[in-house]
Amino acid sequence: MTVQPACVLYTQDPDLVRRVRAFVRALAPLRYVETADRLDPVLHQVAPALLVIDLSAKESKALLEQIHADWDEVLIIAL
Secondary structure, eight states: OOOOOEEEEEOSOHHHHHHHHHHHTTTSOEEEEOSHHHHHHHHHHHOSEEEEEOTTSTTHHHHHHHHHHHOTTEEEEEO
């Protein structure tokens, strides 16, 4: 039995959350993260995962560099 990877969305935009949730619902479970300090614990719970990161969100550029360096098993899509 294979485990379906989770999709983690980092954003502060409620409209983007609604749109991504509607699209991803049939493909993978979605975990929504709004604050930078919650992203690392969520990734510890769900890795390997797909991370969709909103570059207009607070601290997103620093998080992008950190996740890229620390998490080999996370595929990142930056919007």
